[in-house]
Amino acid sequence: QLHLVESGGGLVQSGGSxxxxxxxxxxxxxxxxIAWFRQAPGKEREGVSCISSSGVSTRYADSVQDxxxxxxxxxxxxxxxxxxxxxxxxxxxxxxxxxxVTVPDHTFCLIWLYGYWGQGTQVTVSS
Numbered sequence: 436q437l438h439l440v441e442s443g444g445g446l447v448q449s450g451g452s453x454x455x456x457x458x459x460x461x462x463x464x465x466x467x468x469i470a471w472f473r474q475a476p477g478k479e480r481e482g483v484s485c486i487s488s489s490g491v492s493t494r495y496a497d498s499v500q501d502x503x504x505x506x507x508x509x510x511x512x513x514x515x516x517x518x519x520x521x522x523x524x525x526x527x528x529x530x531x532x533x534x535x536v537t538v539p540d541h542t543f544c545l546i547w548l549y550g551y552w553g554q555g556t557q558v559t560v561s562s
Contacts, residue, residue: 437461437533437551444529444556447521451560455516457531457553467551468536468544469507469514473558475527482545483529484516492541499525521560528555 443455457469470485484495484505493505504517514531532549 437464437467439531439533439551439553441529441531441553441556444558446559446561449521449523449560449562451521452517452519453521453558455518455529455531455556455558457514457516459512459514459533463535464512465509466535467533468541468547469505470532470534470544470547470549471505471514471516472530472532473525473527474530474555475524478527480530485541485544485547486514487539487541487544488536492539492544494541494544496545518558521558523560523562526558526560529558530555 438460440458466488468487471483472480473483474480486493486505490507502520507514531553533551534549
């Protein structure tokens with residue numbers, strides 16, 4: 436069983452930065468792929484980024500490529516999402532999710548089904 440808690444959201448001006456954290460409690464955190472999703476009002480939830488259990492494989496949605504960076508610190512049971520050059524269209528509730536994965540190929544990790552979810556943290560980017 437894995438429990439996830441997001442933090443770090445807030446209000447920021449366009450062009451600003453935020454770092455989101457996803458803190459996990461439970462066993463074998465280092466065996467899980469962790470992903471970030473977001474959902475804007477009136478829109479479907481979309482995958483933003485994911486990182487493999489080893490940290491070697493990462494994926495990003497095209498809309499955030501080169502602006503967001505995902506990382507993990509297994510000693511702290513935490514995954515981070517560093518967001519820079521934020522745009523108003525990045526506004527939404529950001530969720531982290533976890534999935535036990537044994538395969539190395541993470542090409543489609545942004546559309547996998549994840550079994551564990553956090554409660555979300557609001558990110559608002561003003562223009």
